[in-house]
Each structure stands twice: as C-alpha cells, then as structure tokens.
Amino acid sequence: MKQIVLIAATIYGGLSVVLGALGAHALKKVLTEAQLQSFEVGVKYQMYHAIVLLVLGFFLSFDTRLQAIMGWSFITGTLLFSFSIYFLSLQTVLGANLKFLGPVTPLGGLLMIVGWCLLLVHVVKVIK
Structure with a gap:
C-alpha cells in the first residue's frame, strides 16, 4: 500500500503541473473564465492531495486498516x-455532454474529507 500511495502522489503531482500549464496557456484561449476557474480548482486540489499523499507515504507504514x-x-x-x-470544464471543447459527471465531483470531495477525518483519528491515536 505504501508504494501505491507514493506512486499515486508522484503521478498526481506531475500531472497537476502539466494540467496547470495546459490551463494557464492553451486552455485560456478556448475556455470561459468560469470553466478555467473550475479547471484550476481541480489542479489545486490535485496538487494539495499529491503533497499529502507524498508526506503520508514517507511517514506511515500503512499496516493498519x-x-x-x-x-x-x-x-x-x-x-x-x-x-x-x-x-466537466472541457466538455464543450471535447464536444461531449458530460453532465452525468456532476455528481462524481462531490463524491470525490466526500472521499477526500473522509481521508482527512481518518488522518485526524490517526493523529489523535498517535499523540495520546
């Protein structure tokens, strides 16, 4: 599991740099301001969680459930x-109706919140 976390961290980190550059340069010409802002939110959260995964991968053993x-x-x-x-941000550029992905975003957010709550539980156990 530790290796999976570290690999995910590096892939997410690298992709967030690539996608951030894509958004800052190429997509500025084809997305609306609102679409670009949404895209950038995805990039930021991806990078934040890449860093979290990297830190956790180096400091935790992942030997507990x-x-x-x-x-x-x-x-x-x-x-x-x-x-x-x-x-969702790119659906007009891709020429596809991807609105069905709308409910996926909050589900992903919920899972990230679960991860943070579990990290809190872990930290409380460690500092006792």
Missing part, C-alpha cells in the same frame, strides 16, 4: 474530484 482506508480515500477522492472537474 485505518491507514489503508485513509490512503485509498485520498487517492480515489482526488481522482474523482479533480478529473470530473477537468472533464
């Missing part, structure tokens, strides 16, 4: 949240 569920919550939540935002 709590840690494993925490890791999967962050990984899955980030994927669902950020990538649904990317596709």
